[in-house]
Amino acid sequence: MTTSDAIDTVVKVLAPHIGSTMARSAIEAHCHKLGIAATSPLSPEQLDLLLGKLTAGLNIFVGREKSAAVIGDVRQALGALGRAR
């Protein structure tokens, strides 16, 4: 799974909650800070780091419980993406 595929999937799940523009710009900003390139494959460790950052951001908007549920949905969608390939 490439980073850009993962980003598209995460954006799709986050969009109803924080909007696709905010989701994409937050993910891209975090990827940049974490040194994750869009074209390279995303390792499980990088994914965990990225989702950790997104959880912290989402917490502020929707609270810890809801944030954990949304990130759970993200993991499920990414799992499905991995299986599809």
Add this chain to the structure above:
Amino acid sequence: MSTTGRQLAWVVVGLTVALYVGWALAPTSALYTKWLDGHRLLAIAAVFKLASLLAGAAWAFECRDRLEAGNPARPAWFLLSLGMLSSFAGQLCLAPYQFVFAETPFPGPGDIFYLLAYPFLIAALLIFLNAYREAGLPMGSLGERALLVAGVGVVAVVILRPVVATAGPLLERILTVAYPALDLVLLVPLVLLLRIALKLRGSKVGEVWLLLLTGFAFMCAGDICFAYFLALGAVELDPFVHATYILAYFLVASGAQRQLRILKS
């Protein structure tokens, strides 16, 4: 509150705002001379403002309560609740005069609470901004923020100059300048949050911020109109001020309620 209840509240507030705009535009029509005189309209406005402010304070406090300890947005919801509660206390001080004597004393004891609301509201918006910055959300460059502050400064000079030049008792003049000046301070975090809110469009959280920021914008507009109409001695334009505040408080309260629904879902 159910979906039908919320829709009904929007219709009622919409009609009420239209009622006050109508009062300003056609004060001699039968509706305003036979059925709804100035006294009744003042009382109706007071009831709407009190209800929205109290509900908004309660919902914002519940948002604070629903967020876990350590959540950076928690103190912001608490301060927003205190700001709404302080405005409620201000409105409550005016209510007896409005209900019994059909007048709004200015300056009056209510102004203490209205002024007290500003530090709470400004701090709430700044804490929201800081929380979003810490979460890594894009905030714009330092240069852009400096440009914004400079822009607000220019607007402040344009807006405040005629208000400062108004004659009248010292306390009245101080308060007439203080309200729009504090609104302009509020405007800085408001515009910065608007940048974030635009990126949230089309989402549930985006709805919260659209309601909150529009409400704050109407609050600022209401204060500036109040200062101008007072400076001009244009009492006949007061209904516009009532309409603006009714809408402002309702929007902020609706924003807090929308956030609460997200936290409860």
